Amino acid sequence: MGQSLNNIKRRINTINSTRKITSSMKLVSNVKCRRFMVEEYKQREYSSLLRNVILDCLKLVKDVPNDELPILIQNRKITNHRLVILVSSTLGLCGGYNSELFKFYKDNYKKNDEVVVIGEKARVEVLKHQNIKIHAEFKDILDKYNVYKVKNFVKYLSELYINSDFDEVVIIYHKYVNSLVSKIVLEKLLPFEVNKDDPTYAPLYDQNIYEIIDVSIKEYLSSILNDCFLSSLVSEHSARRNAMDNADKNAKDIVSKLQLEYNKERQQSITQEITEVVAGSKNK
8 A cells, every 4th residue: 555655656746847847848939939929920021022022123024035034033944853841840849740741741742852851850751751852951940040041041042943953942831820720831932933914013223123133032032931930930839839738737637636546545544554453452
């Protein structure tokens, strides 16, 4: 009986220690989620304004032949060769965040895909599939996140696209919806597409229009990737916060059940001791 009580008490102490960890992780994820959410909102507004600038510029060159346009907006021959940027987390304990991402990519997989992996979880998962080729790894780009990492990544991406035969560059990531939901989306990054038949007024610019387009598109790529990465970070920390909250609630329920079991065992132990004392006194 005493051994059983000790075992229950040990389990309660172990679970309470685990609860301290899950509670701490929940608080950390909550703070990071809020911080990245504010940054993502600002970035989204900037991306929208920058896109409008590019659209205005492109309306001025809508009659220019395709091969005279900047390379990042030229239509290419279809070679069925696609570059996929897969944005996952490096750490776990975030529910179905990564497993849902990989399931989505498998459903949208195309033959001859090459993958740029963001995050350790994406690298580990892609290595399990021999038919998927990893073109490059950027496992640490979301760690200690800042815009300079993104600008370097955009420079790499632009040069790769210009010097390769990829039809298009797409990104798959978690788009934040609310504190309970994130939606996995596939967005096309390159080539930049626009409806050139849009009759909306296009302003005039003093500088060379091609230089403006070239600079603006690279800046837009930086802004849209910032938006994607920040949305992924918000979704990741939101998922981890929810996972730790659920773990904390489950641990609390287990502790309550164990505490009830402990009280029953202790009551039985006390009752047995009283019975033995009473029986001993009667035998004297």
